Amino acid sequence: MVTQTTGAGLLLVWAVAMIGLSYYIFRRQSVNDTAEFITAGGRAQLGLTTASFAVTWMWAGDILGVPQYVGITGVAGIWMYAAPAVLSSFVVIPFALRMRKLFPQGLTYSEYFIERFGDYAHLVVILVILYTMVLGGVIQLFVGGAVIGGLTGIDANVVMAVLMGVIGIYILLGGLWGSMTTDFVQFVSALVLTLIFVPLLLVEAGGPGQVYDRMVTNLGEQSASFLSMANFSAIEGLFLPYALGLGVWGVVSLATWQRVFAVRRDKTSRFLTIGGIGVFTTIAMYSVIGFVGLAAFTDVAPGNLSIEALGLMPDWAAIVFLLVALMVLGSSVDSYLTAIASLTSRDIYYRHINEDATDDQQLRVARAASIGFAVIIFVATVFALGSFSFVQLLLIGGIGASALVGPLPLSVFWTEASQNRFVSGVVVSQLVTAYLLAASYGVVVSTPSLKLWEIMAIGHLVSTGLTVIVSGVSPDDFRFESIAQERPSVAADGGTEGGDGE
Amino acid sequence: MMGEGLFTGMIVLFWVAEALFGLVVLYWFVTQGFDSDRDTGGGPVELEDSSVTLTSLGMWGLFFGAIVLGIVVGA
Numbered sequence: 001m002v003t004q005t006t007g008a009g010l011l012l013v014w015a016v017a018m019i020g021l022s023y024y025i026f027r028r029q030s031v032n033d034t035a036e037f038i039t040a041g042g043r044a045q046l047g048l049t050t051a052s053f054a055v056t057w058m059w060a061g062d063i064l065g066v067p068q069y070v071g072i073t074g075v076a077g078i079w080m081y082a083a084p085a086v087l088s089s090f091v092v093i094p095f096a097l098r099m100r101k102l103f104p105q106g107l108t109y110s111e112y113f114i115e116r117f118g119d120y121a122h123l124v125v126i127l128v129i130l131y132t133m134v135l136g137g138v139i140q141l142f143v144g145g146a147v148i149g150g151l152t153g154i155d156a157n158v159v160m161a162v163l164m165g166v167i168g169i170y171i172l173l174g175g176l177w178g179s180m181t182t183d184f185v186q187f188v189s190a191l192v193l194t195l196i197f198v199p200l201l202l203v204e205a206g207g208p209g210q211v212y213d214r215m216v217t218n219l220g221e222q223s224a225s226f227l228s229m230a231n232f233s234a235i236e237g238l239f240l241p242y243a244l245g246l247g248v249w250g251v252v253s254l255a256t257w258q259r260v261f262a263v264r265r266d267k268t269s270r271f272l273t274i275g276g277i278g279v280f281t282t283i284a285m286y287s288v289i290g291f292v293g294l295a296a297f298t299d300v301a302p303g304n305l306s307i308e309a310l311g312l313m314p315d316w317a318a319i320v321f322l323l324v325a326l327m328v329l330g331s332s333v334d335s336y337l338t339a340i341a342s343l344t345s346r347d348i349y350y351r352h353i354n355e356d357a358t359d360d361q362q363l364r365v366a367r368a369a370s371i372g373f374a375v376i377i378f379v380a381t382v383f384a385l386g387s388f389s390f391v392q393l394l395l396i397g398g399i400g401a402s403a404l405v406g407p408l409p410l411s412v413f414w415t416e417a418s419q420n421r422f423v424s425g426v427v428v429s430q431l432v433t434a435y436l437l438a439a440s441y442g443v444v445v446s447t448p449s450l451k452l453w454e455i456m457a458i459g460h461l462v463s464t465g466l467t468v469i470v471s472g473v474s475p476d477d478f479r480f481e482s483i484a485q486e487r488p489s490v491a492a493d494g495g496t497e498g499g500d501g502e
Numbered sequence: 503m504m505g506e507g508l509f510t511g512m513i514v515l516f517w518v519a520e521a522l523f524g525l526v527v528l529y530w531f532v533t534q535g536f537d538s539d540r541d542t543g544g545g546p547v548e549l550e551d552s553s554v555t556l557t558s559l560g561m562w563g564l565f566f567g568a569i570v571l572g573i574v575v576g577a
């Protein structure tokens with residue numbers, strides 16, 4: 001347990017470091033126009049973007065979640081958690097390359113839909129992205145309030161207010177440059193956790209051999225299944241819902257796409273590949289915390305395994321661990337806040353409210369949105385803390401993916417996909433999935449009660465199926481080159497203007 | 503059920519992979535910096551060559567193959 005004074009000191013150190021770093025990059029990169037704020041000018045280098053992408057995908061919840069999976073299903077929990085977590089990085093590659101070719105003038109990927117389909121499709125995409133990004137922020141802040149508040153004794157609401165206030169300020173200053181630069185420092189911090197503190201914990205527990213022996217003793221008859229990578233008993237409960245929901249969530253996440261648009265065009269698949277595979281190795285290292293917990297305790301619930309195991313570390317290590325947790329947490333929340341600010345400025349304000357807005361006006365809206373949505377995420381998290389469990393929030397966040405993951409490739413590769421079909425696919429899918437999710441939890445309705453992975457699968461089938469079937473009945477004949485030939489109002493992608501054409 | 507040697511080897515493998523990942527990203531950052539203005543003069547950057555894409559997809563193939571192999575060997 002860290003004292004309240006120490007906890008407050010850590011928060012202060014973190015706040016000064018992050019705001020100072022963002023101010024430095026604000027001055028260094030001259031973040032004074034929308035393209036710099038939203039896409040880092042489309043010329044960010046591979047190391048910076050890979051680190052930012054990876055640490056955005058390293059959720060603070062992973063430190064609790066991976067040991068929990070290990071506590072439920074043993075070593076198989078490693079791949080059941082980590083493989084779906086990196087699935088988006090692989091799935092998004094063909095769409096990212098296609099989008100950068102078709103739509104080099106874009107600042108957000110959601111703007112593509114107004115060019116491809118029209119206003120209604122664009123508004124539907126905005127709604128889905130907005131709630132998934134806000135929920136992403138809420139989930140992270142929820143963990144931050146619970147874990148940091150729990151470890152320091154500081155009121156969770158105070159912790160969350162400080163976190164959101166600081167993140168709002170440094171995003172206001174540096175936009176995506178601020179997010180990616182602070183992410184880099186946060187990435188190094190996460191490496192310190194996995195490369196130094198996890199082995200330290202293993203040594204504190206007697207080394208891998210002793211941990212193995214104690215696990216076998218504590219688990220008794222269960223040790224055979226818990227120490228088998230081929231233990232598929234929890235695949236329906238743990239692997240499939242993750243793979244079909246949050247596992248492909250990154251494909252529709254504007255935070256992912258901002259980094260796709262930010263990195264140099266010739267490095268697109270490379271950063272997604274190294275970043276994705278790297279996240280797997282980080283998550284895999286967190287499993288060691290679970291092994292130590294299984295070796296040291298016999299009667300701890302899987303959900304508490306991480307906190308109990310980390311309690312074995314010396315006090316000084318607990319303090320440093322808290323700082324690292326702050327870093328990992330900040331990296332994800334700042335990415336979602338940057339995405340929301342960009343969405344508000346470009347997709348809502350510029351595209352639907354004031355099409356004649358100057359670049360300065362768009363930048364002011366983006367900066368105002370970074371503070372406004374920091375407040376909204378904070379209020380939503382305070383509400384969520386008293387109303388939902390962490391798992392419920394994760395599930396609600398995952399259903400956004402089922403609406404767009406299927407229709408997205410159809411919209412970038414298939415000339416016959418049309419606006420009405422796209423909209424019907426996305427909207428009906430969200431309504432059906434929300435209904436089934438409510439029924440499975442007995443909220444208002446109670447039938448049919450399906451497994452979570454079945455709900456996610458139905459969501460994907462409905463959104464993709466409706467778009468395909470209805471478009472097949474009344475096909476569009478879209479010419480993709482008509483988008484690429486447009487002259488960009490703001491050159492934002494590697495300095496090119498107008499793109500490569502088809 | 504995996505034995506003690508395989509269990510220890512698995513943890514060592516994860517640690518080495520994580521260290522390599524960190525070193526690669528840090529190396530890129532140290533050698534390339536923040537943005538590409540220095541080596542492109544702020545001019546247009548072409549989309550990646552198909553060979554780069556195929557190399558990336560090959561890395562993914564090896565990665566997923568390694569996971570399957572790990573499940574089989576660690577069964």
